Amino acid sequence: MSGTAADTLRLTNFYAALSPSLDSILTTLRGAGLDTDRVTAKDLYQRDLDCHNLGMHAMLGVVADWAAQHSAPTPNDTVLDIGCGLGGPGRFLVDRFGCAVVGIDLLPLRTERAQALSDLTGMADRTSYRVADATHMEFDDGVFTQAWMLDVSIHIRAKQALFAEIARVLRPGGLLVMHDQTGPLPRAMQPLKRQAPYVAPSLPQLVRHVEGAGLRMLTWHDTTPRVLEYFVGIQAMLTQASREVSTALGPSGHDRSAALLAAYIETLGNPGGRTGILIASRPGDGTFAPG
Numbered sequence: 001m002s003g004t005a006a007d008t009l010r011l012t013n014f015y016a017a018l019s020p021s022l023d024s025i026l027t028t029l030r031g032a033g034l035d036t037d038r039v040t041a042k043d044l045y046q047r048d049l050d051c052h053n054l055g056m057h058a059m060l061g062v063v064a065d066w067a068a069q070h071s072a073p074t075p076n077d078t079v080l081d082i083g084c085g086l087g088g089p090g091r092f093l094v095d096r097f098g099c100a101v102v103g104i105d106l107l108p109l110r111t112e113r114a115q116a117l118s119d120l121t122g123m124a125d126r127t128s129y130r131v132a133d134a135t136h137m138e139f140d141d142g143v144f145t146q147a148w149m150l151d152v153s154i155h156i157r158a159k160q161a162l163f164a165e166i167a168r169v170l171r172p173g174g175l176l177v178m179h180d181q182t183g184p185l186p187r188a189m190q191p192l193k194r195q196a197p198y199v200a201p202s203l204p205q206l207v208r209h210v211e212g213a214g215l216r217m218l219t220w221h222d223t224t225p226r227v228l229e230y231f232v233g234i235q236a237m238l239t240q241a242s243r244e245v246s247t248a249l250g251p252s253g254h255d256r257s258a259a260l261l262a263a264y265i266e267t268l269g270n271p272g273g274r275t276g277i278l279i280a281s282r283p284g285d286g287t288f289a290p291g
């Protein structure tokens, strides 16, 4: 099996366990007293039911604020959500900016659920999804105003191909808005690395990848304390609640969720494995020079 095929298989198994079914999401919403015939996107993402970024829904507002300092998408713009997962961050962007969102994910299970949740919340006219590998996207050049990529690049070995593709599909002046964890990852991340590919360059290496693709660095903002605070809060909830509780790390498997949480908490409390927001722009056509 090729390295890429092995990575895809591991990601499929890893995220299958982290992707709640539509039924279990509806059960959670009913439990919260909601009428499931009138579910809004907010009902989902504010409960972290369809977000898998580090820091969850609370972090989305932080990332959006940083991005908007450079440029905010308008209702005429289309944002590419790379590694869209269940689509929560994309639907948040539609609510916040009124833009359209195209989500891609490597795993059909994730794009199918993302579509089902957009149908459920009446967002199908502003969102669309397709299965695609971010290192090889079948979009024309320069079609997206922004490309968001929340906690995805860490799973992708071919960083050069990834950032070259992002630079290619962004329009001149367009923004890459990403969140991720930098390396070197400490030993505490081993429980996660055993389950899925986690390939984290140091911040200077990451910046070299971004700039090597011809993008111009605008911002790096460290979010580690926020992400750590979020995980500590979830850990406290998990400790108090029943073993059946559904957490952001998974609809089932209390022990597994607890182990992953503990790995993150130990990692983020150490100097390695920081998290942050990175924003870069594709220069105007005259100065864009892909590496």
Ligand SMILES: C[S@@+](CC[C@H](N)C(=O)[O-])C[C@H]1O[C@@H](n2cnc3c(N)ncnc32)[C@H](O)[C@@H]1O
Pocket: 011, 015, 050, 051, 052, 053, 054, 082, 083, 084, 085, 086, 087, 088, 089, 104, 105, 106, 107, 110, 132, 133, 134, 135, 149, 150, 151, 152, 155, 156
């Ligand atoms: C941590 S989840 C983040 C999901 C989403 N961005 C969010 O914040 O809710 C990482 C996602 O990246 C996707 N992914 C991993 N490798 C990918 C690739 N090569 N191309 C596209 N998506 C990929 C995974 O399937 C998974 O859905």
